[in-house]
Amino acid sequence: xxxxxxPYILASLGLMLVLVVLGLxxxxxxxxxxxxxxxxxxxxxxxxxxxxxxxxxxxRIVMALLAGGGLAVSGYLMQAMVNNALADPYLLGTASGxxxxxxxxxxxxxxxxxxxxxxxxxxxxxxALVTTLLVVALGSQRGQLIPGQLLxxxxxxxxxxxxLGGLLSFLSSSEGQLRTVVFWAMGSFERAGWDVLPYPAAAxxxxxxxxxxxxxxxxxxxxxxxxxxxxxxxxxxxxWILVVVAAALTGCVVALCGPVGFVGLMVPHLTRWLLGxxxxxxxxxxxxxxxxxxxxxxxxxxxxxxxxxxPVGLITALFGxxxxxxxxxxxxVAL
Amino acid sequence: MIRxxxxxxxxLLLLAVLAGCQSNDRPATPAxxxxxxxxxxxxxxxxxxxxxxxxIMSLAASMTEMLYxxxxxxxxxxxxxxxxxPRAVLRKRVINSYPLDLEGLVALHPDVxxxxxxxTSQDDIARLEKLGVPVYCQRYTKxxxxxxxxxxxxxxxGRPAQAQKLTDSLAxxxxxxxxxxxxxxxxPRVLAITWQDPIYVYGENTLFTDRIRLAGGQNAVTEHFAQxxxxxxxEYILKLNPDVLIGGSFGKLDSTFFKxxxxxxxxxxxxxxxxxxxxxxxxxxxxxxxxxxxxxxQGLLRTP
Numbered sequence: 001x002x003x004x005x006x007p008y009i010l011a012s013l014g015l016m017l018v019l020v021v022l023g024l025x026x027x028x029x030x031x032x033x034x035x036x037x038x039x040x041x042x043x044x045x046x047x048x049x050x051x052x053x054x055x056x057x058x059x060r061i062v063m064a065l066l067a068g069g070g071l072a073v074s075g076y077l078m079q080a081m082v083n084n085a086l087a088d089p090y091l092l093g094t095a096s097g098x099x100x101x102x103x104x105x106x107x108x109x110x111x112x113x114x115x116x117x118x119x120x121x122x123x124x125x126x127x128a129l130v131t132t133l134l135v136v137a138l139g140s141q142r143g144q145l146i147p148g149q150l151l152x153x154x155x156x157x158x159x160x161x162x163x164l165g166g167l168l169s170f171l172s173s174s175e176g177q178l179r180t181v182v183f184w185a186m187g188s189f190e191r192a193g194w195d196v197l198p199y200p201a202a203a204x205x206x207x208x209x210x211x212x213x214x215x216x217x218x219x220x221x222x223x224x225x226x227x228x229x230x231x232x233x234x235x236x237x238x239x240w241i242l243v244v245v246a247a248a249l250t251g252c253v254v255a256l257c258g259p260v261g262f263v264g265l266m267v268p269h270l271t272r273w274l275l276g277x278x279x280x281x282x283x284x285x286x287x288x289x290x291x292x293x294x295x296x297x298x299x300x301x302x303x304x305x306x307x308x309x310x311p312v313g314l315i316t317a318l319f320g321x322x323x324x325x326x327x328x329x330x331x332x333v334a335l
Numbered sequence: 336m337i338r339x340x341x342x343x344x345x346x347l348l349l350l351a352v353l354a355g356c357q358s359n360d361r362p363a364t365p366a367x368x369x370x371x372x373x374x375x376x377x378x379x380x381x382x383x384x385x386x387x388x389x390x391i392m393s394l395a396a397s398m399t400e401m402l403y404x405x406x407x408x409x410x411x412x413x414x415x416x417x418x419x420x421p422r423a424v425l426r427k428r429v430i431n432s433y434p435l436d437l438e439g440l441v442a443l444h445p446d447v448x449x450x451x452x453x454x455t456s457q458d459d460i461a462r463l464e465k466l467g468v469p470v471y472c473q474r475y476t477k478x479x480x481x482x483x484x485x486x487x488x489x490x491x492x493g494r495p496a497q498a499q500k501l502t503d504s505l506a507x508x509x510x511x512x513x514x515x516x517x518x519x520x521x522x523p524r525v526l527a528i529t530w531q532d533p534i535y536v537y538g539e540n541t542l543f544t545d546r547i548r549l550a551g552g553q554n555a556v557t558e559h560f561a562q563x564x565x566x567x568x569x570e571y572i573l574k575l576n577p578d579v580l581i582g583g584s585f586g587k588l589d590s591t592f593f594k595x596x597x598x599x600x601x602x603x604x605x606x607x608x609x610x611x612x613x614x615x616x617x618x619x620x621x622x623x624x625x626x627x628x629x630x631x632x633q634g635l636l637r638t639p
Binding site for chain 1: 532535565566568569570
């Protein structure tokens with residue numbers, strides 16, 4: 001049912017290294033590897049090319065890795081929690097809630113920076129949290145999460161928040177606002193900076209640390225609620241932990257990068273396809289694979305449409321969906 | 336005060352031209368008696384309009400300014416929700432341009448509707464034409480295209496002399512501005528931002544390039560992008576390293592744009608505090624106020 005994970009983990013780390021090295025070269029300043037090596041050893045911020053490398057390219061790469069890892073793990077958790085192959089990190093309405101928060105900010109505030117704080121990511125985080133709480137409240141009864149109810153509540157609340165966001169965008173008088181909303185909704189790492197990276201990094205590290213202890217329960221839960229209960233898993237408690245961790249991870253990523261789609265749906269499937277449903281290192285590998293996938297997509301986005309790059313959400317879908325369909329046709333993807 | 340004089344004089348000139356556009360010189364021949372005009376607009380659409388259109392309107396704020404400068408203002412039957420200049424237009428009935436109030440527009444029975452490329456969708460144009468309303472669209476890539484557009488409107492509306500008078504005066508004014516000695520030998524490279532997140536700027540293929548050239552500078556964006564207002568990365572702007580940044584006052588951008596993107600404080604424009612706000616309508620609209628916008632830009636470039 002499961003395969004040895006070590007070779008896969010090593011391969012994903014190797015791929016990550018290759019992608020990072022490639023990613024360091026992509027940008028407006030022409031930089032060869034000698035220059036990159038010199039910059040990393042002796043960083044001189046007075047040189048604009050070195051500044052771009054260390055303050056812009058590197059944080060962008062790290063942000064893509066963290067976002068990919070976070071969304072992939074979050075998707076894995078959601079699929080386990082509702083025991084449904086179609087679940088993704090945005091099941092709880094996180095994406096549409098975050099979008100509504102950001103759109104509210106773009107539409108209603110004339111000044112987006114107050115007291116030196118750029119408000120859209122905070123508004124997106126607040127929108128994500130409020131929506132998630134609402135969906136969870138609607139999807140639970142007497143302290144127990146009901147997966148079917150949660151799924152429906154997620155769909156309904158997502159539709160409502162998307163409609164509200166659409167209404168605000170429609171009423172927007174500025175073409176610039178509209179473009180910002182559209183751009184935001186497709187995800188981007190362009191605004192990445194060292195100052196915000198600790199949040200998704202801490203969320204992902206904590207989630208992985210916590211879930212190492214839950215990996216076994218998670219795998220059993222994937223086999224079905226009744227079987228999990230028979231095997232001694234505290235299903236209700238595990239579900240609550242999964243919801244909180246997934247919501248925190250997704251909220252963090254969406255607030256900073258926008259709702260990048262498809263990673264959280266596809267990567268967990270790929271993980272189980274490669275390592276099996278009950279693999280002991282599934283979550284770790286899922287995080288690494290998600291990180292690789294999203295960084296790869298960002299590099300492609302920047303190469304295809306320089307300098308700003310295509311919105312990364314477009315690339316994840318354009319390149320991810322055909323691959324996913326291929327997998328589906330080639331071999332039945334296990335849940 | 337001296338700097339204000341040319342502005343006042345050009346304002347008076349424009350007023351004089353606008354005054355000349357009142358309904359005192361309608362052609363004596365009834366419209367129905369003359370053959371309609373078969374014309375091709377700037378986008379290559381062929382359309383037929385009456386010899387002397389009596390009911391006209393525009394779907395773009397800039398085009399409304401063009402019509403007010405050339406047409407008999409009594410023939411302008413409506414404005415859109417964004418048309419706000421000259422102030423007299425505010426008295427006209429409002430027809431929503433986005434989403435287009437098709438029924439309201441058709442009910443006004445316009446002889447022809449004017450618009451600008453990129454403002455009215457091809458779909459809306461096609462639907463209007465299907466309903467029997469011809470749509471004439473203009474395109475401007477250089478400042479001279481605005482003057483040509485004014486003359487085209489003058490011809491279509493039976494007022495070529497008024498249009499020519501206006502464009503002659505604008506051309507003379509623009510020439511004077513262009514020929515003013517520059518304070519520095521090299522033209523400062525100016526980056527004009529239109530939006531902060533993501534960072535959208537005036538691209539090489541916008542009217543801004545020509546306006547800033549006439550003002551004595553040059554667009555810092557020289558690379559050709561497919562979109563007129565491309566999104567740029569911080570790294571790209573660092574590499575451009577513009578001498579001047581337009582998009583808001585130094586204080587405003589320091590507390591917003593440069594707070595969001597502190598890495599960009601390294602650019603020359605920030606280091607020398609050559610960061611300026613500009614009148615949005617003047618900069619964005621291809622209108623008869625083009626000389627005014629060039630003068631405003633020139634004033635900024637000459638600020639020590």
